[in-house]
Amino acid sequence: MKYMLIMRSTDEAEAAFGEDFDFEEIMESMGRFNDEMVQAGVLVAAEGLDPDPATGVVVDYSSQPPVVTDGPYGETKELFGGYWIVDVASLEEATAWAKRAPLAGPGMKAEIRRVTSIDEFPQDNEWIRKERAWRESTGQL
Secondary structure, eight states, X not given: OEEEEEEEEEHHHHHHHHHSOOHHHHHHHHHHHHHHHHHHTOEEEEEEOOSOGGGOEEEETTSSSOXXXXXXXXXXXXXXXXXXXXXXXXXXXXXXXXXXXXXXXXXXXXXXXXXXXXXXSOTTOHHHHHHHXXXXXXXXX
């Protein structure tokens, strides 16, 4: 099963992180953690996001047409900073990996969500068949 480990932090944690930021130390600890997951054969993907949330936008689907606003976070209390996707046997194993992530500090969190598989959707659906064909043609299946 695949799980997404989502890095989240509060505005306060981001500010504190910015003050105490040692780029080499962060790269070293993240690099070691990522390498552990690679060596264990569980890492599928990992990306960080631009640290300035103002470089993004929000597409709000509450109305038609959808409304796009600068942002992206407005009044939310936590920022989504990046993610890992791991292929592990269980939520418990994903949780064990998340607990080892170098995200120490007040306001730092990891949310863990299972990534659904195309096999979980009705296989007789035209769009599922098209997506399956695309995934097979690109080597994703």
